[in-house]
Amino acid sequence: xxxxxGTVCTGAxxxxxxxxPLIKKKCWKEIVIFILLxxxxxxxxxxxxxxxxxxxxxxxxxxxxxPLAHFMDRILS
Amino acid sequence: xxxxxxxxxxxxxxxxxxxxxxxxxxxxPSVLVSLAKQDxxxxxIIATLIGLCFVLLFTRLALxxxxxxxxxxxxxxxxxxxGKISALLFLLYLYYxxxxxxxxxxxxxxxxxxxxxxxxxxxxxFIITSLFGARLGLEVICRTALIFFPWxxxxxxxxxxxxxxxxxxxxLQPVFEGGMKPIMRGxxxxxxxxxxxxxxxxxxxxxxxxxxxxxxxxxxxxILGGGVLFLVIIFCILVLGAxxxxxxxxxxxxxxxxxxxxxxxxxVEVIVAFIWIFTxxxxxxxxxxxxxxxxxxxxxxxxxxxxxxxxxxxxLTFTIFSHPDIxxxxxxxxxxxxxxxxxxxxxxxxxxxxxxxxxxx
Numbered sequence: 001x002x003x004x005x006g007t008v009c010t011g012a013x014x015x016x017x018x019x020x021p022l023i024k025k026k027c028w029k030e031i032v033i034f035i036l037l038x039x040x041x042x043x044x045x046x047x048x049x050x051x052x053x054x055x056x057x058x059x060x061x062x063x064x065x066x067p068l069a070h071f072m073d074r075i076l077s
Numbered sequence: 078x079x080x081x082x083x084x085x086x087x088x089x090x091x092x093x094x095x096x097x098x099x100x101x102x103x104x105x106p107s108v109l110v111s112l113a114k115q116d117x118x119x120x121x122i123i124a125t126l127i128g129l130c131f132v133l134l135f136t137r138l139a140l141x142x143x144x145x146x147x148x149x150x151x152x153x154x155x156x157x158x159x160g161k162i163s164a165l166l167f168l169l170y171l172y173y174x175x176x177x178x179x180x181x182x183x184x185x186x187x188x189x190x191x192x193x194x195x196x197x198x199x200x201x202x203f204i205i206t207s208l209f210g211a212r213l214g215l216e217v218i219c220r221t222a223l224i225f226f227p228w229x230x231x232x233x234x235x236x237x238x239x240x241x242x243x244x245x246x247x248x249l250q251p252v253f254e255g256g257m258k259p260i261m262r263g264x265x266x267x268x269x270x271x272x273x274x275x276x277x278x279x280x281x282x283x284x285x286x287x288x289x290x291x292x293x294x295x296x297x298x299x300i301l302g303g304g305v306l307f308l309v310i311i312f313c314i315l316v317l318g319a320x321x322x323x324x325x326x327x328x329x330x331x332x333x334x335x336x337x338x339x340x341x342x343x344x345v346e347v348i349v350a351f352i353w354i355f356t357x358x359x360x361x362x363x364x365x366x367x368x369x370x371x372x373x374x375x376x377x378x379x380x381x382x383x384x385x386x387x388x389x390x391x392x393l394t395f396t397i398f399s400h401p402d403i404x405x406x407x408x409x410x411x412x413x414x415x416x417x418x419x420x421x422x423x424x425x426x427x428x429x430x431x432x433x434x435x436x437x438x
Contacts, residue, residue, distance in 0.1 A: 014386045022383065030378050034387060041390030044398070054398045058409055065413040072416065076262040 003049045011042045079373055079381050082216035086290035090298045091226050092219055097302025099360030100178055101271040103185060103327055103353050106313040111323040113263030115249055118311045120263030125303040128272030132299050135275060136292045138430050139282040147279035148374045154433045163425055164375055170421045171368045176396040178361045189330055200396060208389050210362040212382055215284055222359050232352050237308060239336045240316055248318045269418035276422040280367040
């Protein structure tokens with residue numbers, strides 16, 4: 001529980017320091033991208049803290065490349 | 078222009094050397110020697126020669142549009158949409174590379190040095206330090222590297238010179254025991270670890286002042302960095318033997334443990350471990366910086382610094398969930414990593430250069 005509160009607090013502190021200068025400069029696009037990325041990051045950290053298994057993209061990459069990897073292995077061994 | 082800093086070609090040389098050494102010095106000897114046995118050093122020489130061909134490609138591409146970095150060149154040559162997709166693939170690769178570096182340093186610390194500290198804490202501290210560096214910009218990163226470089230040289234010197242008494246030349250024999258196949262296999266797998274990643278420097282070549290020297294220093298840095306790695310690999314084989322090197326996860330750290338002059342100059346491995354802490358730190362920082370800069374250019378933002386904090390969050394979480402355990406990581410490194418790196422860092426730039434030449438005519 002405390003870890004989740006810590007994560008949210010970190011996100012809030014970062015936004016508190018980063019967003020006001022952007023509002024002053026009227027960089028709306030930057031604000032949207034910043035908040036979006038921060039929210040994705042925080043969601044992922046909370047999922048990790050809660051011990052929920054996130055499917056890793058690495059497994060998909062391994063699956064895509066496995067024919068090529070096997071082919072190279074066959075040639076070179 | 079998002080980055081207004083300028084670096085000179087000497088700083089570029091040092092960055093290339095550090096980038097080549099960083100990361101590879103910890104894990105490469107084990108991987109290479111497990112594939113090619115005591116002929117690992119031959120495999121590494123072959124890989125270096127192929128790596129120089131990669132550098133030829135990258136310098137050609139860098140000099141095609143000297144004032145633009147890789148993301149901008151992609152959009153210029155491939156057009157907006159295909160260019161953006163190709164640049165995004167490169168950025169995803171960079172994202173994975175940063176998280177792999179972070180997990181490497183986390184694994185190293187939590188298994189060898191700070192055994193009771195949780196790995197996440199080490200990674201958080203490391204990424205925060207990196208974030209400071211990336212926030213200060215390219216010039217600061219490169220000049221800090223310049224300050225630390227003499228220490229790096231000194232520590233490498235200590236490592237190699239004090240190991241000379243422990244060399245057993247018999248460990249190198251028999252040469253060509255398994256024929257050419259294992260050597261080629263080792264060379265193929267060591268292509269992806271240091272050399273093909275040098276494509277990253279296309280992100281910072283526009284900010285180097287002397288273009289002619291830049292080209293020369295790119296080759297020189299690759300050869301010098303490769304030379305250091307070659308020495309580390311051959312010392313691992315000579316001192317520890319091929320079988321021991323295969324069995325260890327971090328053979329170069331074990332080399333540091335072997336140093337013993339008389340009975341008083343012993344257990345200096347943590348001092349020697351500063352070599353990989355420095356190099357990994359600078360490699361991570363420059364990758365992180367490149368990732369933020371590239372993403373900001375891709376999305377057409379006015380400032381890249383705003384992206385650093387969210388990206389630190391994302392890199393940290395990806396490091397934790399991308400590989401559930403070290404077996405998964407090593408399995409990925411042994412199978413899909415090399416073809417993946419070659420696709421993104423060799424085939425895409427080659428395509429880019431070809432299309433660019435045709436369009437430029």
